Amino acid sequence: SLSDRLQGTFDKLRGKGRLTEDDINSAMREIRMALLEADVNYRVVKTFVSACKEKCMTSEVLDSLTPAQNVVMIVLDQLTKLLGSTESKLVLAQNRTPNVIMLVGLQGSGKTTAAAKLAYLLKGQGHSPLLAACDTHRPAAADQLQTLGNEISVPVFRGDGKDAVAVARDSIQEAVDHLNDIVIVDTAGRLQVDEEMMQEAVDIKSAVKPDQILMVVDAMTGQDIVNVVREFAERVDFDGVIMSKLDGDARGGGALSVREVTGKPIKFVSMGEKPDSLEVFHPDRMAKRILGMGDVYGIIEQAQKVADEKQVEDAERMLLEGFTMDDYLGQLQQIRKMGGLQKMIGMLPGGERMLQQAGNQADESQLTKVESIIRSMTKEERKKPKKINGQRRKRIAAGSGHTVQDVNQVLKQWDQMNKMMGKMRQMTQVSPKGKKKG
Ligand code: GDP
Ligand code: MG
Structure with a gap:
């Protein structure tokens, strides 16, 4: 894995004691390879490695007593920056009830799962969320949301189950009637970026005017992630990312590119299928995890x-x-x-x-x-x-x-x-x- 590779590189440096420019160069080459193999976008890798290298090649680092330690800290620091530096909270409007959070993303990215997890998280904070089943394309989609909603005792609004925009619009009235202060709108996705899907997302957006649109991105997606995310940013636009399936093998590769390419913050990470496995994203922790430094x-x-x-x-x-x-x-x-x-x-x-x-x-x-x-x-x-x-x-x-x-x-x-x-x-x-x- 990426962590193992990077750790190996650092172990080598540590074994050396004093470092030469050559040592740094070869370490940077290894980091570069490791990132590329983890499917981090090549432009992102290039910028990242050259920034690290520049910081490492100073006499302050090379002549210090613990150069390897310094190099690790520099890489950690740059990685944290790449991931967005600070944690980015979900912003809720104070003067609007209900608040509306809309989820977008490709089919299978984890939207429906994330919708339930988000509802669970917000419920735990004292909110009273309503889930709106606006994936009207696949017949089983609303059932899936309903099952998840039942598990966490959060109501699910299904409307007529036909017109996604109408379901979204009606869910707001439903929330008003039942005193739900947040509506989480689950939407349909496609396997690939598709005009109809984008248009539907745009229509739902203009119907319910979400306070936050979150794009759900599967962490296991490879290089293609960059194009997909960019496409959504251009068409629907969104406020932040939920990175799903981070419990899988692909630790961080996609996450590393997303922020740099779109400028949109990662707000949550999803680490499993259980409702409580959604966590606020902490760039510093993620960076440490990627570097195998443990959380x-x-x-x-x-x-x-x-x-x-x-x-x-x-x-x-x-x-x-x-x-x-x-x-x-x-x-x-x-x-x-x-x-x-x-x-x-x-x-x-x-x-x-x-x-x-x-x-x-x-x-x-x-x-x-x-x-x-x-x-x-x-x-x-x-x-x-x-x-x-x-x-x-x-x-x-x-x-x-x-x-x-x-x-x-x-x-x-x-x-x-x-x-x-x-x-x-x-x-x-x-x-x-x-x-x-x-
Ligand atoms: P949607 O099509 O975007 O609504 O995606 P779903 O929410 O239906 O998720 C697709 C599949 O991925 C389902 O089998 C989920 O159980 C699974 N899944 C979603 N999020 C996670 C996660 O964070 N970790 C793991 N391991 N599986 C997930
Ligand atoms: Mg779904």
Whole structure:
């Protein structure tokens, strides 16, 4: 993946200590290749790499004590800029009820799914959304929205199910009648940019005058993404992007081009099929994720959802000071509460790779096994897992009802996690007292 490639490049630099211009040149070549292979638009790549190179080729960087670190920070900084620098919130009009949010995009891009997720997110913020089923072309489209709406207890307006513009227009009155303060308009897409689709989107737009039009873009789309997005920008125009399917393999390639090419901000990312998997887009976090630096803030934020302040402090201490088997145990329990072990591990630097190695088998029974093994360790062993020798391994295996191999596996996993924590500590600039960014 892109992250793996970039991480490899940085590892090489770090192994070198002092850097020469040649080192920088070859690193930049590798970055360039990695980005191109991840389907980032070639113009975007060109601008990006030359900006990075210019910043790296200064004596300040080359003569510094930690040049590799500086290069990584420069690339991170440029990447964050490319992604839009600051987070771009959904703008709702204060003096209009209902607010109207319209979703556009190609068929299969994830509009209907995103409509439901957005409704779920807004509902969680105390709004009372209404979903309008304006994809009247495919008979199953309204049913799909209805099913999703039922799941999250958000009403769906279907109107006569025939004329998309009429359904959109009538949904506004429906919202007024039922005191819904936001209407989310789901629209039809085509497999490719198509005149009829564009015209319909334009007609719906002029009928309901949306406060926000969001284009849903599938992160797995390759180079073509640039043309599609540009076309929508010219015909319908939109205020921001929802990047969908970021839980797939294509991490970031498309996202990197979209902002640069259209100037439109990415507002949300969609990371799965569940209703709660829509997240506000943070360029800095995304950049870190692309560089394989892990999403420290994301992890802490996830933790915050379920944990009290004390637990958050623990999480931070763990990231900053390395961690013991007890921390590992505590974390497993946290992960359990948070759900989505894979998602959490995927956020850690090198986590993707680890998941692949583990054959994506980090499941519930695995969790239980690891827990029982750690519980069979003494206090001392949990603090200093490196001291667990062969004899101790046998004892722990017997005590927990698992094999020595299983115990070895846990120790190995702990070792990997411990190394990752160390790496994350080096790469992220979280200070012990520093507060998380909002
Ligand atoms: P639409 O045609 O634009 O309305 O697209 P849909 O919302 O129907 O989504 C098309 C397919 O992609 C469906 O099978 C969705 O479940 C799936 N999908 C949508 N968003 C995501 C996402 O963020 N992650 C994953 N893995 N699948 C998604
Ligand atoms: Mg749809």
